[in-house]
Amino acid sequence: xxxxxxxxxLLGKELRTELRSRELITTTLVFILLVVVLFSFxxxxxxxESRRFGPGLLWVAFLFAASLMLQPCFLREQMNxxxxxxxxxxxxxxxxxxxxxxxxxxxxxLTELLMLPIFSVLYNVPILKVFPALxxxxxxxxxxICVTGTAVAAISAQARMRELLLPLLLLPLLxxxxxxxxxxxxxxxxxxPALRLDWVxxxxxxxxxxxxxxxxxxxxxxxx
Amino acid sequence: xxxxxxxxxxxxxxxxxxxxxxxxxxTERTMGDIQRIFYLxxxxxxxxxxxxxxxxxxxxxxxxxRQERWDWLGVSAAEVGLAFIxxxxxxxxxxxxxxxxxxxxxxxxxxxxxVLWLLYVSYLLLRTLVEDxxxxxxxxxxxxxxxxxxxPLVHMSIRWWRTQHPQPVLMGGxxxxxxxxxxxxxxxxxxxxxxxxxxxxxxxxxxxxxxxQVDVLRREGEAA
Numbered sequence: 001x002x003x004x005x006x007x008x009x010l011l012g013k014e015l016r017t018e019l020r021s022r023e024l025i026t027t028t029l030v031f032i033l034l035v036v037v038l039f040s041f042x043x044x045x046x047x048x049e050s051r052r053f054g055p056g057l058l059w060v061a062f063l064f065a066a067s068l069m070l071q072p073c074f075l076r077e078q079m080n081x082x083x084x085x086x087x088x089x090x091x092x093x094x095x096x097x098x099x100x101x102x103x104x105x106x107x108x109x110l111t112e113l114l115m116l117p118i119f120s121v122l123y124n125v126p127i128l129k130v131f132p133a134l135x136x137x138x139x140x141x142x143x144x145i146c147v148t149g150t151a152v153a154a155i156s157a158q159a160r161m162r163e164l165l166l167p168l169l170l171l172p173l174l175x176x177x178x179x180x181x182x183x184x185x186x187x188x189x190x191x192x193p194a195l196r197l198d199w200v201x202x203x204x205x206x207x208x209x210x211x212x213x214x215x216x217x218x219x220x221x222x223x224x
Numbered sequence: 225x226x227x228x229x230x231x232x233x234x235x236x237x238x239x240x241x242x243x244x245x246x247x248x249x250x251t252e253r254t255m256g257d258i259q260r261i262f263y264l265x266x267x268x269x270x271x272x273x274x275x276x277x278x279x280x281x282x283x284x285x286x287x288x289x290r291q292e293r294w295d296w297l298g299v300s301a302a303e304v305g306l307a308f309i310x311x312x313x314x315x316x317x318x319x320x321x322x323x324x325x326x327x328x329x330x331x332x333x334x335x336x337x338x339v340l341w342l343l344y345v346s347y348l349l350l351r352t353l354v355e356d357x358x359x360x361x362x363x364x365x366x367x368x369x370x371x372x373x374x375x376p377l378v379h380m381s382i383r384w385w386r387t388q389h390p391q392p393v394l395m396g397g398x399x400x401x402x403x404x405x406x407x408x409x410x411x412x413x414x415x416x417x418x419x420x421x422x423x424x425x426x427x428x429x430x431x432x433x434x435x436x437q438v439d440v441l442r443r444e445g446e447a448a
Contacts, residue, residue, distance in 0.1 A: 148370070151366075151370065152367075152370075155350065155363045155366065155367055158354065158359060158363060159350065159353040159354045159363070160353045160354070160355070161353055165349070165350065165353055168346050168349060169346050169350060169367060172339055172342040172343045172346055172371075172374075173343070173370060173371065173374050175339050175374075175378050175381070175382075176374070176377040176378050176380070176381035176382075179381040179382065179385050180381055183385060198384070202380070202381060202384070205377075206377055209373060209377065210370070210373070213369065213370060213373055217287065217366045217369060217370075220287055220362055220365075220366055221362075221363065221366055223362065
């Protein structure tokens, strides 16, 4: 209960910081848009081709965007020397991670939702009918990205070359998420849409494994 | 003296293993002499995985006990494991080209081995980018734990994904029904490579301990 309470307060702080500037969401959105547009030059974006390449393209774009978007979440605290204050504010260091990863998941999900209609129009892939199922896949995948990503951001913020290091550490860890989300999305965007619960279940398992790992080992990443 | 003896023993074992693989083992009926690479390839994969298991245990022990030696063991085993997995990734294509007709295929086992290689490259890269030895030990230990937890997930996701899209290349391989002489040669290779692994990890461990000592002395010198 105490954990949820302090997580709530810290989450409020994260959301307020972002809502004041809105720079994270805007830049991420533009970045994804760029990737999606640039990808259209690499293959013939007809409807059938887009069905084949679209899901992979989308998730690679989300993955790269996330690896940029996750940078500031601990870096900002370090630059402003607020990490110790943050640590003292909560009895459980897991609350800090929980708040940050919830905020990151919300931001990533929001940019994805803003991106989907644009993708659908540009690549001529209808998404309206499968939207609820798609939302489930997006959530499970983004949660996986942000759980591991928040932990890795806490690691990379303490190293040299951190901007480059975060994607290097994060992307190999996320191979299973990329595969599962792409497969689940591809099944939804196919001519005959199907919700692949096995892949969604796999994503949920990934999320749980790393959330547990973060709960067990996260506090060591915040030590002085 | 002891070290020289150990080195002599390891070299001797490797010599016997090489002789057995090249001259004692019977020639495989369909693949011919190229199959002999299997005696190096397969045990290397198992040995690499054992080394990564050692890294994982050392990482856990470091996080909970905070003794430097577990950090040294972790990095030593990871480096040796990476060397062995590189042997696997190099000997694989050498065998595959004449047998399958291609150097590489994105088959489940090949792909997951490659991702494993990438994960541990990232682990070692992280270590080079953190100055403070305690911080480096702690951060890399937590990342190492995350990486190891990721391995079964990577393997599972890639297997599901690839079994659903069967590859045109045959995945026969000499795994099943090995001739008794072949089994014996394989066992000799196993023993030789495991002893090589232990020897290398020990050497690397001592080197890391010396490095840490030098580091302490240098710091003291700078402070004085």
